[in-house]
Amino acid sequence: MKKRHLKEFFKDKRVILLIILILASAISISTLGIQQGLDLKGGSLIQLQLEKPVDKETMDVVTTVLDKRLNLFGVQDVKVRSSGDQLVIIEMAGVSPEEVEKLIGSPGKFEAKIGNESAPVALTGADITSVDMYEITDTQWMVPFKVSTSGAQKFADLAEGKGGEKVYMYLDGKLIDENPPELAPELANGKAATELSVTGGASTPEEARTQAQNVYTVLKTGSLPVQIKVVGASTVSAELGEQFLNGAIIAGLLAILVISSIIFIRYRNPLLVIPIIITSISEVLIVMGIASIIHWNIDLSAIAGLIAAVGTGVDDQIIITDEVLGRQSKSETNKKRRRTRTRMSVKNALFIVFASAGTLIAAMLPLAYVGFARGSSGIGTLAGFAFTTILGVLVGVFITRPVYAKFVEIFLK
Amino acid sequence: MLKKLMDSYKLLIIIPVIITIISLGLIAFNGIDEGIDLKGGSVAVLDMNQPTSSSSLESQLKDSLNNQGLGVEEVDVLSNIGTDITVQIGSEVNSTAFNQALNGTGTVVSYNAIGPILSEEAMTQVYWAMAFAFLFMSITVFIIFREPVPSIAVILAAASDIIISMGGMSLFNIPLSIASVGALLMLIGYSVDTDILLTTRLLKRKEGTLVERAREAMKTGMTMSITAIASMVVLYLVTIFLIPEATTLTNIAAVLMIGLIADILTTWFMNLGILRWYVEVKK
Numbered sequence: 245m246k247k248r249h250l251k252e253f254f255k256d257k258r259v260i261l262l263i264i265l266i267l268a269s270a271i272s273i274s275t276l277g278i279q280q281g282l283d284l285k286g287g288s289l290i291q292l293q294l295e296k297p298v299d300k301e302t303m304d305v306v307t308t309v310l311d312k313r314l315n316l317f318g319v320q321d322v323k324v325r326s327s328g329d330q331l332v333i334i335e336m337a338g339v340s341p342e343e344v345e346k347l348i349g350s351p352g353k354f355e356a357k358i359g360n361e362s363a364p365v366a367l368t369g370a371d372i373t374s375v376d377m378y379e380i381t382d383t384q385w386m387v388p389f390k391v392s393t394s395g396a397q398k399f400a401d402l403a404e405g406k407g408g409e410k411v412y413m414y415l416d417g418k419l420i421d422e423n424p425p426e427l428a429p430e431l432a433n434g435k436a437a438t439e440l441s442v443t444g445g446a447s448t449p450e451e452a453r454t455q456a457q458n459v460y461t462v463l464k465t466g467s468l469p470v471q472i473k474v475v476g477a478s479t480v481s482a483e484l485g486e487q488f489l490n491g492a493i494i495a496g497l498l499a500i501l502v503i504s505s506i507i508f509i510r511y512r513n514p515l516l517v518i519p520i521i522i523t524s525i526s527e528v529l530i531v532m533g534i535a536s537i538i539h540w541n542i543d544l545s546a547i548a549g550l551i552a553a554v555g556t557g558v559d560d561q562i563i564i565t566d567e568v569l570g571r572q573s574k575s576e577t578n579k580k581r582r583r584t585r586t587r588m589s590v591k592n593a594l595f596i597v598f599a600s601a602g603t604l605i606a607a608m609l610p611l612a613y614v615g616f617a618r619g620s621s622g623i624g625t626l627a628g629f630a631f632t633t634i635l636g637v638l639v640g641v642f643i644t645r646p647v648y649a650k651f652v653e654i655f656l657k
Numbered sequence: 658m659l660k661k662l663m664d665s666y667k668l669l670i671i672i673p674v675i676i677t678i679i680s681l682g683l684i685a686f687n688g689i690d691e692g693i694d695l696k697g698g699s700v701a702v703l704d705m706n707q708p709t710s711s712s713s714l715e716s717q718l719k720d721s722l723n724n725q726g727l728g729v730e731e732v733d734v735l736s737n738i739g740t741d742i743t744v745q746i747g748s749e750v751n752s753t754a755f756n757q758a759l760n761g762t763g764t765v766v767s768y769n770a771i772g773p774i775l776s777e778e779a780m781t782q783v784y785w786a787m788a789f790a791f792l793f794m795s796i797t798v799f800i801i802f803r804e805p806v807p808s809i810a811v812i813l814a815a816a817s818d819i820i821i822s823m824g825g826m827s828l829f830n831i832p833l834s835i836a837s838v839g840a841l842l843m844l845i846g847y848s849v850d851t852d853i854l855l856t857t858r859l860l861k862r863k864e865g866t867l868v869e870r871a872r873e874a875m876k877t878g879m880t881m882s883i884t885a886i887a888s889m890v891v892l893y894l895v896t897i898f899l900i901p902e903a904t905t906l907t908n909i910a911a912v913l914m915i916g917l918i919a920d921i922l923t924t925w926f927m928n929l930g931i932l933r934w935y936v937e938v939k940k
Binding site for chain 2: 476545
């Protein structure tokens with residue numbers, strides 16, 4: 245009897261799908277891992293404001309330049325992204341905001357010297373008026389740029405007769421390229437030219453591209469297209485992040501314990517408590533699995549979202565259970581008719597489940613939109629919350645909760 | 658008892674209505690604090706070298722920051738447990754200046770400074786997000802029930818639920834922050850859950866009397882509310898005792914506790930009352 249039911253249960257398409265998804269999630273979490281947000285792993289977040297709104301192209305230049313500059317100074321694991329048309333957000337693990345403010349707060353001093361490191365400065369960032377896109381021919385690369393007339397004159401004077409010598413380029417006193425490019429002979433004739441270029445060669449075209457890209461950004465770095473200023477900064481130490489994570493896990497486990505006790509007290513049936521817990525845990529597992537595949541950051545607000553989704557999940561399971569049990573109390577003697585009744589009740593319950601899921605998703609959509617449209621500035625930090633809630637509810641109503649309904653339909657009589 | 662209660666349903670509608678009006682009054686006259694993410698300012702979580710009194714730390718920081726020429730008017734210690742202290746500064750102070758003011762008496766565990774531009778933007782986004790969330794929810798409810806009275810009853814219940822929660826925030830000095838806005842939106846979901854359950858059971862089911870159906874729905878709905886409240890109590894206690902620094906989580910839990918309790922009133926007094934009235938009139 246029981247065996248037959250088990251067989252029927254595990255033959256159901258949704259049950260099979262759930263098992264596959266749980267396995268897939270477990271595999272992806274263990275191989276890909278879960279990206280933790282800064283508030284959990286510790287780190288800093290800085291928000292910069294440009295002096296005026298800019299178009300996408302300029303914004304791209306600003307973010308690349310900042311990214312490059314931070315990388316150049318050995319700041320590891322840094323993420324620079326734009327938020328809207330005027331804000332830039334920098335996230336990094338393990339650097340204090342002060343250091344970063346120092347690095348990006350200043351315009352960045354670019355200098356070029358010809359010959360050796362003690363030579364006088366031939367060119368500074370202030371002399372550069374514009375930088376053009378780099379050009380690559382096979383393994384040779386070239387970055388053209390324009391300098392002011394006075395800058396051109398100064399450079400020509402210092403470059404005279406030095407064709408073939410190395411040009412050392414510095415950003416804030418740091419050497420940009422360990423293998424400096426050589427001065428083109430045609431620039432060593434003493435004549436002022438406002439259109440200059442840096443050229444070099446690499447062993448592969450890809451390498452050439454990387455080198456050209458580096459020089460290009462550095463030249464640009466010397467002169468950010470717009471002024472920026474820090475408008476907000478936050479930092480969380482790694483220890484505090486760990487405390488947050490542990491606290492959230494403890495809260496989650498205790499909540500499951502408390503919810504199970506309440507369910508047990510209400511129904512006096514362990515056969516119900518276990519599937520409700522399994523359903524809730526598999527919801528969390530699948531959402532985490534999806535997060536690991538799409539590299540979604542799990543931060544505190546995402547955890548809050550998970551809690552919200554699981555909370556509605558428990559509500560839904562109570563609805564399903566009551567709908568089925570409530571009908572059965574009107575003891576139907578005919579087995580077949582009872583079965584159809586149960587099926588009807590499950591259908592009724594799923595209507596309520598879908599309806600409330602629909603309203604919750606509708607309420608969360610504006611928040612998710614703000615987050616995706618504006619990046620994580622301001623209320624955008626809640627996008628993680630909204631997105632995780634929506635994801636959790638979708639996983640719940642389409643996969644896990646119908647499986648629970650199937651379970652109740654087959655096993656509860 | 659329950660039977661009696663259910664008979665005087667018209668009177669019962671008044672209870673949540675009165676509480677909603679009181680909450681509106683609280684919000685209007687007492688106001689709701691704004692968290693620094695919405696009004697701008699700085700919050701630091703500190704690990705002090707030795708237990709320090711809140712007032713001496715406040716004056717030390719204030720004096721030192723003003724000596725740096727920053728013109729800080731307000732320094733408040735939000736929590737002070739052993740050597741763990743959370744300080745809030747009314748204006749935006751960068752962490753370098755703050756470190757200097759702290760003068761090595763402790764280490765900064767977390768620092769958060771929000772400039773006025775960001776906070777202003779966040780506030781606007783909060784209004785829009787809440788307005789649209791409510792609008793979208795209402796549309797969905799209309800699509801589900803396709804009857805004006807039951808739909809409006811659900812929407813009214815959700816609205817007064819949110820208002821009562823905000824009244825609670827005003828009463829208990831829970832600041833309106835980005836996190837508590839999240840909690841309020843979450844509340845829309847929880848609140849509508851029980852309302853949809855009630856409406857569906859009452860209007861779509863055929864067997865049993867109206868009171869019987871309502872009682873069944875209440876049994877289910879109360880189980881839902883109690884589990885939700887219990888898990889928020891757990892979250893609240895865990896954050897208070899284990900991670901006092903996570904004030905955002907504490908606030909989320911507190912807002913949801915108030916809201917979920919309010920939801921019991923709005924669902925079973927107000928929404929149920931309106932629906933019974935509606936069914937009676939339709940007869």
